[in-house]
Amino acid sequence: MSEECAMKLQVLDKSGKPVQEVDLPEEVFFYPVKDHLIYEAVVNYLANQRQGTACTKNRGEVSGGGRKPWRQKGTGRARAGSIRSPLWRHGGTVFGPKPRDYSYSIPKKAKKNALKSALSAKLAENHLLIIDEIRIEEPKTKIAASWLKSLNIDSALIVDDRENRNLYLAVRNIPEVKAVDDENLNIYDVLRYRWLVFSQRSFNSLVERLK
Numbered sequence: 001m002s003e004e005c006a007m008k009l010q011v012l013d014k015s016g017k018p019v020q021e022v023d024l025p026e027e028v029f030f031y032p033v034k035d036h037l038i039y040e041a042v043v044n045y046l047a048n049q050r051q052g053t054a055c056t057k058n059r060g061e062v063s064g065g066g067r068k069p070w071r072q073k074g075t076g077r078a079r080a081g082s083i084r085s086p087l088w089r090h091g092g093t094v095f096g097p098k099p100r101d102y103s104y105s106i107p108k109k110a111k112k113n114a115l116k117s118a119l120s121a122k123l124a125e126n127h128l129l130i131i132d133e134i135r136i137e138e139p140k141t142k143i144a145a146s147w148l149k150s151l152n153i154d155s156a157l158i159v160d161d162r163e164n165r166n167l168y169l170a171v172r173n174i175p176e177v178k179a180v181d182d183e184n185l186n187i188y189d190v191l192r193y194r195w196l197v198f199s200q201r202s203f204n205s206l207v208e209r210l211k
Contacts, residue, residue, distance in 0.1 A: 009123075011130045011200055016151050019132055022203070028210045029123050031116035038187065040106060041114035045188045048103040056096025059084045111187075116210060118190040127195050129153075134160050134199045139169035148177065155194035159185055159202045182206045 007026065010018040024030070064084045072079055086094045122128045129151070136143055144167070148156065155176040160167055162181045171177045178189060182202040190196060198206070 009128070009130060011132050013132055014135065014147065022130060022200070024123070025207055025211055028116055028207055029119055031113065031120045033117045033121050033124070034113065035117075037110060037114040038117050038191070041111055041187045042191065044104065044106045044111070045186055050102040052100045052102050054097040055099055056093040058094070058096070059086060059092030062090065062092045064090070112210060115185070115187050115190070118187045119196075119210075122190065122196045129195060129197045130200055130203050131197060132200050134158065134164060134167055134197075136164075136166040136170045139166040141170055141173045144170035144177075145174055148174070153195050153197070156197050157189050157193040157195070158197045159206070160199040161202060164199075182209075 007024050007030075008021045009024050011020045011022055013019050059082070062084050064082070066082065066084075069080045069083055070077065080088075083091070085091045119128070136147070148154075156178075158167065158171060158177065158179045159182050160179060162168070164179075168179045171179050176193065178193065180186075180189060182198075182205045185206065
């Protein structure tokens with residue numbers, strides 16, 4: 001493939017027929033695939049999704065009186081100062097999880113370059129499609145599933161504007177298919193799904209942002 005051909009990608013209509021070509025900016029879609037950047041960005045994304053709501057009770061929080069269960073000496077039993085001791089059944093938990101914030105930040109440039117790496121990888125695998133206009137007549141799963149089947153797509157991240165409400169409603173019940181706005185495109189979803197399908201307007205918007 002010549003360099004001139006490599007810098008372009010066909011735009012398809014809804015039925016999968018080529019209608020035109022678009023230029024692929026070298027700084028976006030031919031960015032080196034940097035595994036370490038991709039790894040850091042994915043770990044960061046997953047950490048930021050954690051709710052951090054796990055909570056256990058320590059000995060000061062479990063129910064039970066503060067009275068000493070029995071006298072110190074003379075019973076033949078081991079010394080005990082509280083029924084809330086972690087050694088006892090229904091006692092407190094030692095060093096258990098408490099609600100916390102797992103989120104952290106990585107440099108914006110690193111996150112941006114990681115996404116470029118993922119897009120370059122999708123292009124190299126020939127798993128990147130641009131559709132001139134993604135139009136779903138009715139918000140029905142059957143219609144969306146039939147359209148994807150006609151394109152021979154079984155797992156896809158579809159990127160289009162939030163205004164395309166029919167698309168979002170039609171694909172939300174299809175396994176291994178997800179629709180997102182280009183502004184909410186993240187590296188985890190790009191890597192998770194086999195195909196990356198852009199509407200032309202979302203493609204142009206993303207390119208402008210990543211240049």
